[in-house]
Amino acid sequence: MSDSDVACDSPNTLKRKPDDDEKALEAEIKRVALDDVLPAAARISDYIHMRMLCLVKDASMVVGHKGERISRIKLETGTRINVSENIKNVPERVIYLRGSCENVAKAFGKISRAINDEDDRESNDRSLPLTVNLLVPHHLMGYVIGKQGSRLREIEDQSAARLVAGPQQLPLSNDRVLCITGVADAIHIATYYVGQTILGCEPKYRARKTIFYQPSAMHSVLVNNYGIAIQHQQHHQYHPGEKAKRSRSRMSPALPPTPNEVVFHPYLPLAASVQGSLGVASNLALPHVRIVEGINPQTRITSVVQEIFIEELMVGNVIGKGGKNITQIKESTGCSIQIADPVPGKNERKLTIIGTPIGNQTAVMMINNKIDIDKRNQHNRHNQQHNGHMKI
Template structure:
């Protein structure tokens, strides 16, 4: 599983979404990836495109996105003379070295394999620790290049799972960094048309979290859990100690270990996934904080 973010101009965002979300729903259906576009920010010409899922589905989605921007059919190879589209991926600075490779070896390898052109920005985006990796090419080239880039990022994540940073947040004045100095990735208000469809039935997902980390999930006065509820548009209930999961719609009940607390999340499928990502990110933040404190204590 991988989550890739990129900047797109508002005009291309409108094309990708389509009337009533028709285009973005088709891309989701044909690729098997989750595709979401952030809300438009007045005064900012760019929006964030989020694509997540298995790597092959994500890379296929980006190929389809380029076809949609170029108004090309989805089911035929790119023809010679197709217009090259530039996808501006946002890559954490800590991962960019892995993508570039020693003396640019990885970028050269991706360019040769895909036919796309890659260029990594020198500086970071305002108020964040992310840099832009521009990938230009026709649909098939973008599809192949995205697969290579995603594979490198997954390998880097396995080697250095603790790497974290602050993600770029579009604002009306993107030249000026945001005033908040949070290391939490920006989760914009998603235009999730599938999730906005009232005919979709609510679903329930049950996960377990360590009992000693429940406090960091809830936050002072419930501030953190309320923020996650708001961002994900999901109902989140932290059960009492000892509560066990129940089977839902034929799915077996999840089992928790000793010292774990059951969390029940209810909402649209896309919103549930966002809630789970936010919860796990919060847990990871807290674990890293505890690890740093322990390291500092040992060194002193």
């Protein structure tokens, strides 16, 4: 019997392999859509994954009728583009773009034209400016901003776009928003240089775990201006000494202020802290953390500032070697944690936690638990040493 006869007599064996391959391919597509991981097949030196947060209606413009527009953008740019699920009562969606830095930037230009419903041609005097909201991990945002905002200014000069970095991490994530405002060509150029800046970061920073921002009905970044509040910027942020105002070609006069200005949050209590906003945590008596009493604001807030005090001797334990412990707490809770300088004569150190109420509560509990575990270990080591001396 020939090999071909054997193959014909075993149709099930032939069918099983394609099924397995299809399942593996399906799993790979889902993994790539959800994880910020470089695929093994990607051998492009400047391969990058960038994310854009937009409103549902804008995402619909990008997808187009029956997905025709997004398919065309993918084909023309050679990029992989996925859009997060459209969930009822959630006003936002995330667009994921993967490919070479140049192609991803090109795709951003086409996406900008799609949202503005413009023809796919070079921008001109009649082109409308648009704001694209990139999601950038907190640990990479410093590279994009540069020393005293130097890198942002360079990108602005090279692209004629305007860039504003949101100062706060988004709810339940360690993402921040980078707003890029300009016409489609300006956004194309700006996103290219942002991507190149991220690729230029040290690998250990790019490899850090990122907790992606997930749109939710509980909180909305673009609707509530969380973390960016572009229309409320008032004070200088990155280089307060610079007073010169630079003009932007092809820009509307009604555009947001320059990125030299810090974001003003009308909803963010900048006084001491808001213990009452912590819910359950406000009623907890934690042995190793002193929570400062605060006023529960009357208005609805998305982010709160919480001040706590811990023993001066335990600050190093909370920070950990190379900042490992404090970084883990930040990544797990999505909170920003600032440790004040030591005050002479004081045996306590102040920590300022900024995040969502539940994120702050979790961070406080993790700090308290870390101190408790370390104190128990110290006590056990002391007892072992004492017992050893007694035996001698």
